[in-house]
Amino acid sequence: DAGITQSPRHKVTETGTPVTLRCHQTENHRYMYWYRQDPGHGLRLIHYSYGVKDTDKGEVSDGYSVSRSKTEDFLLTLESATSSQTSVYFCAISESKVKEGYTFGSGTRLTVV
Amino acid sequence: GQQVMQIPQYQHVQEGEDFTTYCNSSTTLSNIQWYKQRPGGHPVFLIQLVKSGEVKKQKRLTFQFGEAKKNSSLHITATQTTDVGTYFCAGPEAAGNKLTFGGGTRVLVKP
Numbered sequence: 717d718a719g720i721t722q723s724p725r726h727k728v729t730e731t732g733t734p735v736t737l738r739c740h741q742t743e744n745h746r747y748m749y750w751y752r753q754d755p756g757h758g759l760r761l762i763h764y765s766y767g768v769k770d771t772d773k774g775e776v777s778d779g780y781s782v783s784r785s786k787t788e789d790f791l792l793t794l795e796s797a798t799s800s801q802t803s804v805y806f807c808a809i810s811e812s813k814v815k816e817g818y819t820f821g822s823g824t825r826l827t828v829v
Numbered sequence: 830g831q832q833v834m835q836i837p838q839y840q841h842v843q844e845g846e847d848f849t850t851y852c853n854s855s856t857t858l859s860n861i862q863w864y865k866q867r868p869g870g871h872p873v874f875l876i877q878l879v880k881s882g883e884v885k886k887q888k889r890l891t892f893q894f895g896e897a898k899k900n901s902s903l904h905i906t907a908t909q910t911t912d913v914g915t916y917f918c919a920g921p922e923a924a925g926n927k928l929t930f931g932g933g934t935r936v937l938v939k940p
Contacts, residue, residue: 749927758932759872759917766926774927775830806871814921814928817862817874 719743722807722821729828735794737824739807741787748790749808749818750774750782752801759806765790766813797828831856831922835931842908843939850934852901852918861894861901862928864917872917910938 720741729735739748750762751774761774763782771782779801781793794801804825808818832855842848852861860879864872876885878894878901885892889912891904905912915935919928 751930756932759930761927764927772926808872813926815860815877817864817877818872818928819874820871823871 720807720809720819720821722805722824724824725822726825727827729797729826731798731828732796735797735826737792737805737807737826739790739792739809739821741790741809743809743811743819744787745809745811745819746787747810747813748784749810750780750790750792751806751808752776752803753806753823754803762792762805794826797826799828802826802828831920831929833918833920833929833931835916835918835934837934838932840934840936841939842905842912842936844910845907847904847906848908848936849902849904850916850936852903852931854899854920856920856923857898858920859898860921861898862919863892863901863903864919864930865914866917866933867914870914905936908936908938910940912936913938 723738749764751759760776762780765771765784783791804823806823807821810818834853836851862877863875866872882896883894889906893902915933917930917933919930
């Protein structure tokens with residue numbers, strides 16, 4: 717959707733290397749989220765942010781860290797990638813916490829070999 | 830914690846037929862949202878229901894929120910190949926900070 721972009725779209729990396737995924741929005745929305753999607757598990761929340769420098773953990777946060785130094789950017793870092801982190805990662809934004817629908821980015825397909 | 834479950838996990842539908850997918854929450858919800866994800870795509874917000882017993886329609890799609898606000902359904906009439914995809918429901922956690930998504934219903938349409 718217009719207003720939210722994820723980069724890169726695809727990435728292959730080796731086990732043990734650090735990886736950073738970027739989510740950029742032009743909507744000036746306060747809330748930003750990182751999800752991972754795996755077959756049989758639906759969408760699972762990794763981390764979310766409710767403002768600049770304000771972040772919190774989701775249900776599958778182990779092995780991931782996030783940073784939000786500007787309203788428009790939300791970074792997801794895999795400190796030391798593992799094969800279990802092979803997944804499709806989606807960023808989402810919303811203007812309010814849960815009272816409006818989320819807008820999702822196009823996703824990043826990450827493969828850890 | 831809160832759980833949101835969807836049934837069925839898969840739905841094979843003959844083109845032109847109707848079908849319904851169901852969403853059930855372990856807790857009472859302040860609202861329920863529905864999303865559609867086309868194959869290879871990203872989830873797209875469809876609709877939000879807020880009131881007990883609320884029914885909303887979008888062309889051939891009818892969404893309903895249960896009286897107890899713990900369940901919801903999506904009914905598609907005269908299924909078309911454009912309906913292919915995975916439909917997710919999502920509800921706010923009790924603390925209200927984020928949504929919990931159901932596992933989705935993957936819809937396959939047979940022409």
